[in-house]
Amino acid sequence: MFRRSWQLIYRMYRYIKPVLEQEFGTWYKRAEQIPDSELRRQALASMSTKKFHCEGGCVYASQTLSYINVLVPLIIAYQTISDYLDNLCDRSTSLDPQDFRQLHLSMQDALTPDAPLRDYYLYREEKDDGGFLASLVRTCQESIRQLPSYAIIQQDVVRLSTLYSELQVYKHIAHDQREAALLNWWKPYQEKYPNIYWQEFSAVTGSTIGIFALFALATAHDLEEQTVTTVIEAYFPWICGLHILLDYLIDLEEDRQGGDLNFVSYYDTEQEAITRLQFFIQQAKLNAKKLPNSEFHQMIVDGLVALYLADRKVNRNQPEIYLIAKQLLRYTRGFPSWFFYINSLLLRR
Ligand SMILES: CC(C)=CCC/C(C)=C/CC/C(C)=C/CC/C(C)=C/CC/C(C)=C/CC/C(C)=C/CC/C(C)=C/COP(=O)(O)OP(=O)(O)O
Numbered sequence: 634m635f636r637r638s639w640q641l642i643y644r645m646y647r648y649i650k651p652v653l654e655q656e657f658g659t660w661y662k663r664a665e666q667i668p669d670s671e672l673r674r675q676a677l678a679s680m681s682t683k684k685f686h687c688e689g690g691c692v693y694a695s696q697t698l699s700y701i702n703v704l705v706p707l708i709i710a711y712q713t714i715s716d717y718l719d720n721l722c723d724r725s726t727s728l729d730p731q732d733f734r735q736l737h738l739s740m741q742d743a744l745t746p747d748a749p750l751r752d753y754y755l756y757r758e759e760k761d762d763g764g765f766l767a768s769l770v771r772t773c774q775e776s777i778r779q780l781p782s783y784a785i786i787q788q789d790v791v792r793l794s795t796l797y798s799e800l801q802v803y804k805h806i807a808h809d810q811r812e813a814a815l816l817n818w819w820k821p822y823q824e825k826y827p828n829i830y831w832q833e834f835s836a837v838t839g840s841t842i843g844i845f846a847l848f849a850l851a852t853a854h855d856l857e858e859q860t861v862t863t864v865i866e867a868y869f870p871w872i873c874g875l876h877i878l879l880d881y882l883i884d885l886e887e888d889r890q891g892g893d894l895n896f897v898s899y900y901d902t903e904q905e906a907i908t909r910l911q912f913f914i915q916q917a918k919l920n921a922k923k924l925p926n927s928e929f930h931q932m933i934v935d936g937l938v939a940l941y942l943a944d945r946k947v948n949r950n951q952p953e954i955y956l957i958a959k960q961l962l963r964y965t966r967g968f969p970s971w972f973f974y975i976n977s978l979l980l981r982r
Contacts, residue, residue, distance in 0.1 A: 634696070636928040638935075638969040642976050644695040652705040653691050657684065660713055663768065669761040672721075676765060679720040680713065685981055686841075687712050689940055693845040696929055700780075700852045707776035708845055710769045714740055715797070715841055717766070722805040725757075730802050732756035737798035739766055743773035744790050744844075746783070777848075782856035786847040789865060793847075796838040804835075804894055811894060829870055832896040833909070836881065840873035842933070860925060867920035872934060875913040879941035882910070882958070886951050903953060907960050914938065914964060935970045936977075938962060943977035 635641060661680050667673035687709045694704035718736050725732070735755050742748040750767050754760040777783050803814040819831040826834060846864055850856055881888075881897040888895035900906040914934065921930035941947075942958040949955055962970060 634926055634929070638932055638972045641692070641695055641929075641932055641936075642972070644698070645692065648698055648701055649691050649694055649705060652701055653688065653709065656706050656709045657687055660709065660769070663763075663765055667762045667765050669759045671759045672762045672765070675720040675724060676717050676762070679716040683716045685940070686716055688980065689936075690841065690845050692933065692936065693842070693849045696849045696926065697852045700849075703776050703779045704848060704852070707773055707848060710772040710776070711740070711743055711844070712841060714743060714766065714769045714773075717769075719801065721757075722801055725805065727757065728805065728807050729756060730806050733802040733805055734798070737801055739770050740794045740798055741791050743770045744777065744787065744794055746774055746778050746787075748774070777851075780848065780851040781854045782851040785856050785858065786851045786861055789861060790844050790847050793838075793843050793865075793869065797841065800835055800838045808892070808894075826870055829874065830899070830909075832899040833874055833878065833913075834870065836877035836896045837870040837874040839877040839880075840868075842876055843868035843873050846872075846930070864924055867917070867924055867930065871913060871917040871920050872930070872937075875910070875917045875934065876937050878910055878913060879937060879961075882906070883941055883944045883946045883954060885954055887946065903957060907957055910957070910961055911964050914961065932969055932973075935965050935967070936973045938965045939970055939973035940977040940981070943974055943981050945982060 635644065657680070661677075664673065664676035664680055667676055690708045690712045691705050694701050694708060697704070718739070721736060722733050732755075735751075736753050736757075738751055739753045742751065750770060753766055754762070777787075799818060800815075803811055803818055805811075806814060815835050816831055819834050822834055823831075826837075829837070843865065846868055847861065850860065850864060878897060881895050884893075885895055885897050887893075889898065897906055900909060917934045918931060921927055921934055924930045938961055942962055947954055947958045962974065
């Protein structure tokens with residue numbers, strides 16, 4: 634197992650990137666052949682603008698090189714479903730929760746080895762994707778069958794995936810209803826997560842990386858339940874929360890102008906946003922230290938901050954975001970953060 638940031642980046646370029654490019658390219662070509670023009674447009678738009686989601690997600694495959702050919706296709710297929718459906722819901726002509734729910738059933742089917750395929754487009758007009766979504770689901774199912782300890786993580790990944798899907802439903806309904814729906818959804822979880830706000834809980838559920846961390850664990854033949862629990866406790870809420878709060882931070886100005894929901898905008902002041910994000914970094918690091926292969930998960934924390942703050946939107950023309958970003962990058966400190974930041978700039982710009 635590797636311990637250093639340069640070793641992670643070396644593995645990414647040497648072993649992961651070739652498989653990733655091949656897989657991603659194949660799905661992209663498949664998307665180009667989607668018969669329905671609107672579904673095709675959304676699939677291509679999400680794959681063109683969000684490739685870094687797959688690139689970042691595939692970092693988890695660097696832990697076990699012997700499973701690259703299982704983990705990379707799995708992570709790419711699952712993340713592609715997530716990004717494609719997000720585009721369909723965002724750009725939807727309807728605001729129909731029933732439609733959003735039905736589409737997202739594909740994500741839980743993808744994580745259930747023998748689940749039969751369903752009509753995920755049942756409640757929308759555009760239906761003919763030429764089997765694109767079904768093939769993504771099937772690819773996930775074929776991959777998870779090859780993970781020796783999948784049975785031990787199955788229930789938890791489906792639970793995290795269901796929470797993600799619920800977030801996507803509530804986030805995309807009518808603007809005047811979504812905040813109340815999200816608050817109401819949060820109520821039964823409030824007691825379990827007393828240290829976070831409702832909007833932070835929503836952010837936590839929006840990350841796919843807790844699932845990817847569990848996929849990587851399931852490559853072990855002797856996986857213990859206790860290890861799964863410790864990894865979930867580190868990721869949900871801390872590492873996942875940090876991930877999506879960063880995602881919303883860089884969209885803050887854009888969302889403000891477009892009147893879009895943004896979980897970072899709920900902080901009262903800039904200083905509160907900085908304090909809360911620093912709190913998430915601190916908790917994420919503390920909890921990452923408790924994990925098996927802890928160096929890897931600590932690199933994920935540094936890497937997330939670097940990857941998101943390397944986005945084009947973080948620049949001097951958006952002073953609020955720029956200031957918060959600078960403070961956060963300084964807060965993570967040390968060589969790995971700067972090394973990942975430079976690599977992320979190369980990847981994303
Ligand atoms: C291939 C290669 C050489 C890679 C090198 C990568 C690199 C530089 C690694 C070093 C640093 C490192 C360790 C980074 C960590 C990487 C990591 C784990 C990244 C995570 C990527 C990921 C899985 C992203 C998915 C994000 C996600 C699920 C987003 C959706 C969540 C959400 C709720 C979004 C908001 O949606 P909405 O409000 O609808 O708004 P938009 O859709 O408009 O944004």
